[in-house]
Amino acid sequence: MTGRFGKRLFEIFFRTYSEKLWGIPCSELDADFAAQRIKKLSLLEVIKSFVKLTKKNEHKTLVDQFAYPLKGTGMVYENMRDKIRENGGKIHLSNPVKRVLRKASTATGIELENGEVKNFDEVVSSMPLTLLMKRLDNVPQSIRDNVAKLRYRNTVIVYLRIDAADLFPDNWLYIHSENLSVGRITNFRNWVPELYGEDDKTILALEYWCYEDDDFWSLEDAKIIDLAKKEIASTRLIGSSEVLDGKVVRLPRCYPVYSKGYKENLKPVEGFLTDIESLSVIGRYGAFKYNNQDHSILMGMRAAENIAEGKSHDLWEINTDYDNYQESYIITRTGLEKA
Ligand SMILES: Cc1cc2nc3c(=O)[nH]c(=O)nc-3n(C[C@H](O)[C@H](O)[C@H](O)COP(=O)(O)OP(=O)(O)OC[C@H]3O[C@@H](n4cnc5c(N)ncnc54)[C@H](O)[C@@H]3O)c2cc1C
Incomplete structure (x- = not known):
C-alpha cells in the first residue's frame, strides 16, 4: 500500500482501519489481503476517477453504483432455495453437522448433532x-497444528435506531480515526429507502471487531451499546438526534485472518482436504478465503460442476490471484452471471 499510494496516504487511510479490522499491526499482515481487495488500483486511477477522467465504475474498487436486491441480499438466497425446491431438491435448515464421515480416503456422509447418520455420494x-x-x-497431528494457527476475526454489530430520517447520504463510512474503536458505519436507510415506508427513523449499524478471547467479545450488551452511543455522538453524524434503541449482534468467525505466514499453515490443510475423495470445501469461512458473496457463490457453482459434469476446477484457486483470475461475475436474482 505504501509502494502504491505513499506513506502518508497509507497512514491516513489504510493503517488504522486495517489494524482495527484485523487486530494486528499491518506489518504482520500478508500482502494477499491488499492484493485481493484493491487489486490493481493506483493513485493515478484514484485521481482520474475523482476528477471524472475515467469511465463510470471502470475500476471495481471505485464503483459508485451497484445493484442491490430490493428486499436485501437474502432475496438472492431465497430465489436459489425456490429453484432448488422446484427442481426436486431438499433443504434442511437447523441441522448442524457434527461429523463428516469417511472411509479410508473418501467422504461417505455426515453425522448430525442429533446423532442421525446420513450417507451421501458427495x-x-x-x-x-x-x-x-x-x-x-x-487428522494427523501436524495438520491439527497447522489448523490451530489459523484464526478468524469476529464481528460485533451494534444497531442503533436514530430519531431522524435524513442523516447523511452515504451507504457506509469507513472510520479511520484512532480515537474511535468503531471501524465501519452503515446507514441502512440509504440502501433501499422505500423499505422504510412511513417510518421516519434510521437504523445505523456500527461494526466492531475482536478475537474470541478478547474481553470485548463477552462484554455485556448494555456496555457495548453505551460505547456505540458515545462513539456515534462524537462522529457528529447524528447531530442532536436521539438514539432511541440499540441491539447487539455477535458474529463469530467473520474474517479469515491473513496474518504473515498463514499460507504455510493453510497449504498443508488444503492438501490434506484435497486428498479426501468426494469432499469439496467452499466459501469464505469454509475455504479460509477473504471472499465476497460473488466468490463464495462461484465456488459453489464450480464445486457443482466438478460433481455433476466431471470437471476438475481447482476450487482453492478461486479468489487467490487477481492477475491470473480473469473471470468477473455479477450477482443476479438467481445466481451469478458473467459480467
Ligand atoms: C459483516 C459482514 C459484511 C459483509 N458485507 C459484504 C458485502 O457487502 N458484500 C459481499 O459481497 N459480501 C459481504 N460479506 C461477505 C459475505 O457475507 C460472505 O462472503 C458470504 O456470505 C460467504 O458465504 P459462505 O457460503 O462462504 O458462508 P455463509 O454464508 O456463512 O454460509 C455458511 C453456512 O454454513 C453453515 N454451517 C456452519 N457450520 C455448520 C455445521 N456444523 N453444520 C451445518 N451447517 C453449518 C452456516 O450456518 C451457514 O449457513 C460480508 C460479511 C460480513 C461478516
Whole structure:
C-alpha cells in the first residue's frame, strides 16, 4: 500500500482501519489481503476517477453504483432455495453437522448433532474450515497444528435506531480515526429507502471487531451499546438526534485472518482436504478465503460442476490471484452471471 499510494496516504487511510479490522499491526499482515481487495488500483486511477477522467465504475474498487436486491441480499438466497425446491431438491435448515464421515480416503456422509447418520455420494462443506477439521476423524497431528494457527476475526454489530430520517447520504463510512474503536458505519436507510415506508427513523449499524478471547467479545450488551452511543455522538453524524434503541449482534468467525505466514499453515490443510475423495470445501469461512458473496457463490457453482459434469476446477484457486483470475461475475436474482 505504501509502494502504491505513499506513506502518508497509507497512514491516513489504510493503517488504522486495517489494524482495527484485523487486530494486528499491518506489518504482520500478508500482502494477499491488499492484493485481493484493491487489486490493481493506483493513485493515478484514484485521481482520474475523482476528477471524472475515467469511465463510470471502470475500476471495481471505485464503483459508485451497484445493484442491490430490493428486499436485501437474502432475496438472492431465497430465489436459489425456490429453484432448488422446484427442481426436486431438499433443504434442511437447523441441522448442524457434527461429523463428516469417511472411509479410508473418501467422504461417505455426515453425522448430525442429533446423532442421525446420513450417507451421501458427495459432501460439500461451507462450515468454517477450523470447525470442519475438528469434525473429521484421523487428522494427523501436524495438520491439527497447522489448523490451530489459523484464526478468524469476529464481528460485533451494534444497531442503533436514530430519531431522524435524513442523516447523511452515504451507504457506509469507513472510520479511520484512532480515537474511535468503531471501524465501519452503515446507514441502512440509504440502501433501499422505500423499505422504510412511513417510518421516519434510521437504523445505523456500527461494526466492531475482536478475537474470541478478547474481553470485548463477552462484554455485556448494555456496555457495548453505551460505547456505540458515545462513539456515534462524537462522529457528529447524528447531530442532536436521539438514539432511541440499540441491539447487539455477535458474529463469530467473520474474517479469515491473513496474518504473515498463514499460507504455510493453510497449504498443508488444503492438501490434506484435497486428498479426501468426494469432499469439496467452499466459501469464505469454509475455504479460509477473504471472499465476497460473488466468490463464495462461484465456488459453489464450480464445486457443482466438478460433481455433476466431471470437471476438475481447482476450487482453492478461486479468489487467490487477481492477475491470473480473469473471470468477473455479477450477482443476479438467481445466481451469478458473467459480467
Ligand atoms: C459483516 C459482514 C459484511 C459483509 N458485507 C459484504 C458485502 O457487502 N458484500 C459481499 O459481497 N459480501 C459481504 N460479506 C461477505 C459475505 O457475507 C460472505 O462472503 C458470504 O456470505 C460467504 O458465504 P459462505 O457460503 O462462504 O458462508 P455463509 O454464508 O456463512 O454460509 C455458511 C453456512 O454454513 C453453515 N454451517 C456452519 N457450520 C455448520 C455445521 N456444523 N453444520 C451445518 N451447517 C453449518 C452456516 O450456518 C451457514 O449457513 C460480508 C460479511 C460480513 C461478516
